[in-house]
Structures are given as structure tokens and as C-alpha cells.
Amino acid sequence: KNEVEQSPQNLTAQEGxxxxxxxxxxxxxxxxxxxxxxxxxxxxxLFMLSSGKKKHGRLIATINIQEKHSSLHITASHPxxxxxxxxxxxxxxxxxxxxxxxxGTLLTVNP
Amino acid sequence: NAGVTQTPKFRILKIGQSMTLQxxxxxxxxYMYWYRQDPGMGLKLIYYSVGAGIxxxxxxxxxxxxxxxxxEDFPLRLELAAPSQTSVYFCASTNGNQPQxxxxxxxxxxx
Numbered sequence: 001k002n003e004v005e006q007s008p009q010n011l012t013a014q015e016g017x018x019x020x021x022x023x024x025x026x027x028x029x030x031x032x033x034x035x036x037x038x039x040x041x042x043x044x045x046l047f048m049l050s051s052g053k054k055k056h057g058r059l060i061a062t063i064n065i066q067e068k069h070s071s072l073h074i075t076a077s078h079p080x081x082x083x084x085x086x087x088x089x090x091x092x093x094x095x096x097x098x099x100x101x102x103x104g105t106l107l108t109v110n111p
Numbered sequence: 112n113a114g115v116t117q118t119p120k121f122r123i124l125k126i127g128q129s130m131t132l133q134x135x136x137x138x139x140x141x142y143m144y145w146y147r148q149d150p151g152m153g154l155k156l157i158y159y160s161v162g163a164g165i166x167x168x169x170x171x172x173x174x175x176x177x178x179x180x181x182x183e184d185f186p187l188r189l190e191l192a193a194p195s196q197t198s199v200y201f202c203a204s205t206n207g208n209q210p211q212x213x214x215x216x217x218x219x220x221x222x
Binding site for chain 1: 152153155201207209211214
């Protein structure tokens with residue numbers, strides 16, 4: 001069993017829909033990251049959170065440490081949101097920080 | 112501010128050839144990482160470094176070597192290229208418990 005599981009693997013939505021991507025993990029963590037990767041493109045960090053909720057524009061990330069679960073929400077989705085969204089957990093401390101990644105969720109938003 | 116710069120962007124190698132993937136960052140980050148990304152899989156950590164002169168193995172280090180002679184540079188060396196090393200390679204850097212900054216990736220094919 002992977003330490004970081006994402007669902008769904010693939011998601012197709014119509015423009016304007018509310019999107020939710022889920023991430024569950026099985027290890028103790030320092031923080032959780034949500035990353036975005038466009039086709040053929042690089043990887044960009046969207047959020048890093050260790051508790052509660054963060055919001056940036058139409059993106060909202062939440063985390064429940066007790067349940068070891070995080071969600072990424074996109075409100076009023078747009079075709080430009082089409083990308084792979086990756087959940088990653090940060091473990092370690094002191095001089096040893098490492099990320100463990102989920103396999104990603106491919107989101108396609110149709111106009 | 113260039114961030115994390117990877118070269119080359121694309122490369123085709125023959126089996127048994129060697130090459131070095133270059134990674135440089137200009138943010139004075141102590142932590143640097145090399146990942147590989149295979150289709151349908153999450154990013155896997157190859158090697159990482161917590162500062163100049165210090166490197167350590169990640170999850171999938173076999174067939175690779177690294178060095179960290181300066182804070183800025185963290186090259187990844189493939190000594191005897193094998194088809195299993197066909198992948199997209201990402202370099203990243205951070206200052207510990209902060210979001211990682213990723214390069215644009217190097218797409219490597221070994222034939």
C-alpha cells in the first residue's frame with residue numbers, strides 16, 4: 001500500500017463545476033503539499049499546510065491531521081485548471097526533510 | 112531570479128553511455144533533491160543533499176551518483192545508461208520545512 005493515496009486518478013468536469021480531489025496518507029507528517037503540473041510542464045507548489053485550511057483565489061486546501069486526510073477544492077473550475085494535481089507529504093525534521101508523493105490526479109475541465 | 116535551472120531539457124542516450132544532468136539554484140537553498148517521474152507513478156526520490164559536501168541516497172539511487180561541491184549546484188550522473196532509466200528527471204530545492212521549488216525537468220530517453 002502506498003503511503004500517499006489520491007482519489008480520483010482521473011477527473012473530467014465541465015467549466016464552472018466545483019472540484020474536489022482527495023489525499024489520504026498513512027504516516028506521520030510535518031506538513032502536506034499540493035502541487036500542480038501542467039502537461040509537458042514543470043511542477044509548481046500550490047499549498048503547504050499542517051493544519052486547518054488555506055485559500056488562494058479559487059483554490060482551497062484543507063487538512064485533517066487526526067484522520068490523515070486532505071482535500072483540494074477548485075471553485076468555478078476553468079479549462080486552464082486542467083493539469084495533474086499531486087499530493088505530497090513532508091516527513092522528517094532537523095536536517096532531514098523528505099517528500100513522499102501520491103501518483104497524482106489528472107483533471108480535465110471542458111469548456 | 113532564475114530559481115531552479117535544469118539542463119538539458121531533452122536528451123537521447125544509447126545504452127551504456129554516460130551523462131550528467133545539471134541543476135543549479137540561485138536562492139541560496141541548503142536542501143536540494145533529484146526525483147524521477149515515470150508514467151502513472153508518483154515522483155521518486157533518487158538522491159538529496161542538505162548542504163554543500165553532504166549527499167544521501169533516496170528511494171531509488173541505483174545507477175546514479177551525485178555531488179554537491181557548492182550550495183548552488185547539484186549534478187546527477189548516470190554512469191552506464193540503461194533503458195530502465197528512461198524517465199523525466201526533476202531537480203528541486205528548499206530551505207527545509209518550506210515549499211520545494213522545482214526545475215522544468217529533463218526528459219531522458221535511453222535506446
